[in-house]
Amino acid sequence: MHSIISRVNNVSAFLSTCMMCLLGAIALSSFLFTADPKGELTIAAVKVYNAKVPRYPRRKQEMAFVNFDLKADLTPLFNWNTKQLFLYLEAEYVNTEGVHNEVVIWDRIVRRKEDALIKVSGKNKYAFRDFSRKFKDIPTSNYTLKYSVMPYVGLLTWGEAATTLEPVEFHVEDHIS
Numbered sequence: 171m172h173s174i175i176s177r178v179n180n181v182s183a184f185l186s187t188c189m190m191c192l193l194g195a196i197a198l199s200s201f202l203f204t205a206d207p208k209g210e211l212t213i214a215a216v217k218v219y220n221a222k223v224p225r226y227p228r229r230k231q232e233m234a235f236v237n238f239d240l241k242a243d244l245t246p247l248f249n250w251n252t253k254q255l256f257l258y259l260e261a262e263y264v265n266t267e268g269v270h271n272e273v274v275i276w277d278r279i280v281r282r283k284e285d286a287l288i289k290v291s292g293k294n295k296y297a298f299r300d301f302s303r304k305f306k307d308i309p310t311s312n313y314t315l316k317y318s319v320m321p322y323v324g325l326l327t328w329g330e331a332a333t334t335l336e337p338v339e340f341h342v343e344d345h346i347s
């Protein structure tokens with residue numbers, strides 16, 4: 171009886187060691203096979219309008235509206251250890267106080283390889299505004315499509331799939347004084 175239990179213990183210890191090695195190998199292999207896909211991102215326009223601040227009727231702020239075109243083939247990021255991708259479009263600019271800001275203006279979760287061929291002509295999903303409430307004296311901004319790969323086993327990895335080639339100007343249509 172005793173020997174059966176100890177044998178079962180040994181076997182299960184052996185199996186869990188195998189399991190750990192296997193998971194380790196899967197995690198490692200996805201580092202070895204990292205893809206670095208590159209797409210195209212163009213910004214059609216960035217227009218700034220005056221908007222009301224919710225709950226503060228007399229306060230005004232400027233909001234930026236970004237129209238972009240994005241094309242990227244992210245299917246190479248899908249391997250046997252890819253659970254899903256998190257894509258996000260980030261605007262980067264330096265505001266009038268010299269603070270470097272990064273703002274996520276659009277995102278998408280991709281769960282299947284079939285959906286990883288990205289072709290979007292769209293506008294920002296999330297409000298784009300500055301703490302100072304103004305974009306007036308901010309010359310330009312840069313835009314980058316970034317992704318993080320969530321694996322089944324192992325650590326998150328990050329990358330950049332597309333970026334604007336030149337800084338993009340803010341077109342202030344209606345500024346606040």
Ligand SMILES: *[C@@H]1O[C@H](CO)[C@@H](O)[C@H](O)[C@H]1NC(C)=O
Nearest residue numbers: 262263264311312335336337
């Ligand atoms: C935007 O990109 C240009 C060149 O690609 C770079 O010189 C500039 O520092 C970037 N601006 C920001 C705010 O990252």
